[in-house]
Amino acid sequence: MTEQELMKLIDALLDGDISEADFLRLEAELSVDSKARKAYYDRTALTMLLEDSAAEVQGENVSTTKRRSSKRPESAWRKAFAAMAIVCALLFGLTVWLIGSSLLDDAGNKLVENENGTSPRIEDKEDQATGFAVVMAQSDAVWGAGQSLHDGSLVPLGEIQLEQGVVQLELFSGVMVIVEGKARFSIESPMEMTVAEGQVRAQVPEPAQGFRVRTSGGEVVDLGTEFAIHAGPDSSEVHVLEGEIEWRPKTNVVRKLHEGEALRLIDDGDEQTIPANRSQFIGAAELYESLNAEKITKRARWNTYRKKLQEDERVVAWYSMDTPRSSRRRIANQAERGSMRAGEGAVVAASPAQDRWGTEGAALDFSPTGSRVRLNISGELRSMTLSTWVRINSLDRWYNSLFLTDGHELNEPHWQIMDDGRLFFSVKKRDEFDRSRGERDKHIYYSPPFWNSSMSGQWLMLTTVYDVDAMKVTHYLNGDVISQERIPEEYVVEAVRIGNASLCNWGLPTREDPHFAVRNLNGSMDEFVIFSAALSALEVKDLYENGRP
Structure with a gap:
């Protein structure tokens, strides 16, 4: 039932003109949906408050008072019915919470139990998830340390190892990152990541300016729009592909790099200026071209396998x-x-x-x-x-x-x-069965x-x-x-x-029971x-x- 349908039925009930069929629909919805019960409670409370406020204003006018008194039984009936329904709904919710084992099974019978005899659902809880980024695509990816991330997976906290392949990540800040293995990295927040090893190419939208990438030699702060990092065992490189960045080394002074500029960073702290090399790093276009070729190959293999299997008796x-x-x-x-x-x-x-x-x-x-x-x-x-x-x-x-x-x-x-x-x-x-046994x-x-x-x-x-x-x-x-x-x-x-x-x-549904x-x-x-x-x-x-x- 949609929220609009629910509110329409609640209003019909409070106005006293709900049909029997609609009353049964509303009753069923209130009995299984805690959000529907809350919506009913809020709507009823608001209605009663408005009626009381209107009654106070009308009380100042004698003629209005007469008219109001003629309608009072209907208003009182609605209040009484609403209060009764609220109590029933709350009692129902409490009963389900206390004796969750009385829930219905998939054929409409009571007592859905798992192996431990507990109910599959006792109370509603808001879903929660953990992470700062999502895996959007991957090509020939082999994950290390027992990890296995699929497209659509949230990137877990802590260090991630990519033994080989290419992966596209999207951070919740809007930053898109292409990681090439072999790589070791971690997403610290929607605005920060650490790269211990591997190649990373980042596209940073305007809302995420200030995005940071930490390396062994220092920190890159994006000032817009695209940059890349190579983190190797003996040296690292920072390339500005578009816009500018701020390089904050651990040993030297802070400096800005602009589009087309790059630095090679030696372990002893030396910095060497080099031209930026866009072709050194895989971008989104190259990744998706590779993925499309992979899918064509895999689907052709599946179609051959499927056709053979469909002949299996x-x-x-x-x-x-x-x-x-x-x-x-x-x-x-x-x-x-x-x-x-x-x-x-x-x-x-x-x-x-x-x-x-x-x-x-x-x-x-x-x-x-x-x-x-x-x-x-x-x-x-x-x-x-x-x-x-x-x-x-x-x-x-x-x-x-x-x-x-x-x-x-x-x-x-x-x-x-x-x-x-x-x-x-x-x-x-x-x-036929004896539940008591x-x-x-x-x-x-x-x-x-x-x-x-x-x-x-x-x-x-x-x-x-x-x-x-x-x-x-x-x-x-x-x-x-x-x-x-x-x-x-x-x-x-x-x-x-x-x-x-x-x-x-x-x-x-049937004609008798829709x-x-x-x-x-x-x-x-x-x-x-x-x-x-x-x-x-x-x-x-x-x-x-x-x-x-």
């Missing part, structure tokens, strides 16, 4: 989101030899987006409410592997759908992401949290393997195992069925695959290495 369904070109809005199942029947997908509300290779319109954005791709997959699976490439903007629902069957009937799987960043997989085992309709296999807001916009490959023969469920992120759990004997399902299902959403759970993924998907077998860890890794951009 284990591939039940292969949906690439780059196919809905016609007005029919359909996505073909590209699996060529699968033993089960999986038809084409019908695109609903989702809009074209850029895929992981940077191609416009080759992925689908599921952010609009109601977005989904409708599928029908018949037959039964003993074991299965689900794999997809997604770019998550945010996890702003309790449940964020990847692949959900309609209604979640017996033997049907559900695959989604919790709001705290955990992968969720289940296969429904039973309809610890029974559930299914066992939920959670991964540890793998996603946080600092990863927003990054393309990720998510994979879950349901292996009945080995009695385990394994979750993968970018080809690496993030969790593995044994399947309890009492929850084994040896004949998994899918039927009607949706990518990136869940559930269909309401539906909002679980659409706030993000994009460009490929989704189902295997009728449990892939090995080596096969999952191979799938990622061949498919990563």
